[in-house]
Amino acid sequence: MSYQELAVKDKKYIWHPFTQQQEWEKDEDLTIITKGKGTYLYDAKGKRYLDGVSSLWCNVHGHQVPAIDQAIKKQLKKIAHSTMLGSSNEPAILLAERLVKMAPKGLKRVFYSDSGSEANEIAAKMAFQFWKQTSPARPKKNLFLTVREGYHGDTIGSVSLGGVDLFHQIFGDLLFETLKVKSPLDYPSRKVSNEKWLKDCVREAEAVFRKYGSRLAAVHMEPLIEGAGGMLIHPWGYLKAIRRLCDKYDVLLILDEVATGFGRTGTMFACEQEGVSPDILCVAKNLTGGYLPVAATLTTERVYKAFLGSFESTRTFYHGHTFTGNQLGCAAALANLDLIEDKAFLKGIEEKSQMLQEFLEPLVAHPHVSDVRLRGMMGGIELIRDKKKNVPYGYGEKMGYQVCALAKQVGVLLRPLGNVIVVMPPLAISKKDLSYLIEVISMSIDQATER
Numbered sequence: 001m002s003y004q005e006l007a008v009k010d011k012k013y014i015w016h017p018f019t020q021q022q023e024w025e026k027d028e029d030l031t032i033i034t035k036g037k038g039t040y041l042y043d044a045k046g047k048r049y050l051d052g053v054s055s056l057w058c059n060v061h062g063h064q065v066p067a068i069d070q071a072i073k074k075q076l077k078k079i080a081h082s083t084m085l086g087s088s089n090e091p092a093i094l095l096a097e098r099l100v101k102m103a104p105k106g107l108k109r110v111f112y113s114d115s116g117s118e119a120n121e122i123a124a125k126m127a128f129q130f131w132k133q134t135s136p137a138r139p140k141k142n143l144f145l146t147v148r149e150g151y152h153g154d155t156i157g158s159v160s161l162g163g164v165d166l167f168h169q170i171f172g173d174l175l176f177e178t179l180k181v182k183s184p185l186d187y188p189s190r191k192v193s194n195e196k197w198l199k200d201c202v203r204e205a206e207a208v209f210r211k212y213g214s215r216l217a218a219v220h221m222e223p224l225i226e227g228a229g230g231m232l233i234h235p236w237g238y239l240k241a242i243r244r245l246c247d248k249y250d251v252l253l254i255l256d257e258v259a260t261g262f263g264r265t266g267t268m269f270a271c272e273q274e275g276v277s278p279d280i281l282c283v284a285k286n287l288t289g290g291y292l293p294v295a296a297t298l299t300t301e302r303v304y305k306a307f308l309g310s311f312e313s314t315r316t317f318y319h320g321h322t323f324t325g326n327q328l329g330c331a332a333a334l335a336n337l338d339l340i341e342d343k344a345f346l347k348g349i350e351e352k353s354q355m356l357q358e359f360l361e362p363l364v365a366h367p368h369v370s371d372v373r374l375r376g377m378m379g380g381i382e383l384i385r386d387k388k389k390n391v392p393y394g395y396g397e398k399m400g401y402q403v404c405a406l407a408k409q410v411g412v413l414l415r416p417l418g419n420v421i422v423v424m425p426p427l428a429i430s431k432k433d434l435s436y437l438i439e440v441i442s443m444s445i446d447q448a449t450e451r
């Protein structure tokens with residue numbers, strides 16, 4: 001079907017996520033993707049784009065990856081889907097074993113779902129139920145401690161755990177309450193030493209533990225870097241300190257590695273960089289290499305055991321989704337993990353992370369860049385209207401979108417977070433394409449901010 005016909009039908013029938021449809025309907029240049037190959041996307045007008053945000057942070061090895069395509073085709077010849085409620089299947093079993101083997105120490109059980117939001121929702125429900133059933137039971141432990149500007153998804157539970165006001169405020173009355181500590185936003189990392197920054201953050205968290213420790217079910221957070229909140233990095237040592245406090249006050253640690261998992265920050269899981277293992281781990285995005293929607297919540301044996309009992313005990317975890325453990329998705333994930341666990345892959349990420357650091361860091365000197373924040377191949381460049389007076393661009397100025405619109409003109413697809421230009425290329429991007437991405441980002445920032 002022609003671009004024109006598709007554009008008309010899109011505007012007539014579709015409601016896009018995180019999109020002001022009134023603007024979308026007026027857009028004369030919709031990007032309608034018809035094909036992907038390697039790290040490039042092709043649209044209905046035949047134009048080629050570099051997939052600069054990994055198809056929303058999930059693509060790992062590019063598109064039409066022979067090994068993953070093959071694995072899906074092979075599985076398709078057997079069966080596409082059967083339920084995990086009352087039965088099991090081979091790809092789901094093998095993937096669970098694989099995940100447990102590669103996960104941080106202590107995580108032994110895998111509970112499947114279909115999206116990062118669900119993986120987080122499940123983690124919170126598990127933690128809540130855990131304290132009612134562990135022995136001795138601690139039913140008063142029903143509060144969650146979260147970090148401001150955290151993002152854990154868009155379902156009501158995961159929104160409750162999040163703290164991005166722009167997305168979450170309107171639903172305030174619907175949400176359960178959580179305790180929140182300051183976001184890294186409130187500590188301008190370039191102006192204070194890591195040591196002071198860390199001390200301030202830990203002091204605040206410790207005060208909450210002291211006051212509420214006996215009522216805290218879990219700390220629920222993103223490790224090292226808060227993605228959707230604006231690529232906000234935590235001080236080094238923060239995660240480790242939180243783990244220590246959790247141990248001291250007997251509080252579960254839930255880590256949301258939906259964005260950071262599987263190599264994104266330079267190690268298989270971000271928490272490894274602080275030598276920390278959570279009690280519950282959430283993964284999704286990169287798990288299938290960006291092919292199919294599979295997510296997982298991993299737990300320790302301690303958490304798992306609290307749910308064991310006779311049928312009548314009703315200690316069961318009453319939760320599950322129709323497509324949980326889907327065979328095609330799990331087969332894709334297994335093929336993806338084969339490629340990820342190749343030593344050269346993590347080595348490549350290390351080299352490309354250095355490239356990003358080296359070439360993006362100098363942008364801090366740009367008159368309209370207030371900060372460059374990177375952890376491995378995940379980062380953001382924050383734009384500012386007036387650096388001296390610390391005046392940000394207004395929401396309505398859409399400066400992030402303007403930068404991305406310019407990048408699109410020269411064949412790079414990006415998606416900003418407010419005034420933050422997100423840097424999140426597919427992990428397997430070639431160095432040549434990465435150079436081009438860096439060049440286009442910096443040129444687009446120049447052009448947009450000079451206007």
Ligand SMILES: *Cc1c(COP(=O)(O)O)cnc(C)c1O
Nearest residue numbers: 115116117151152153227258259
């Ligand atoms: C994207 C994301 C989610 C939500 O995942 P979905 O699959 O979009 O529901 C949760 N947590 C983090 C850290 C994310 O980046």
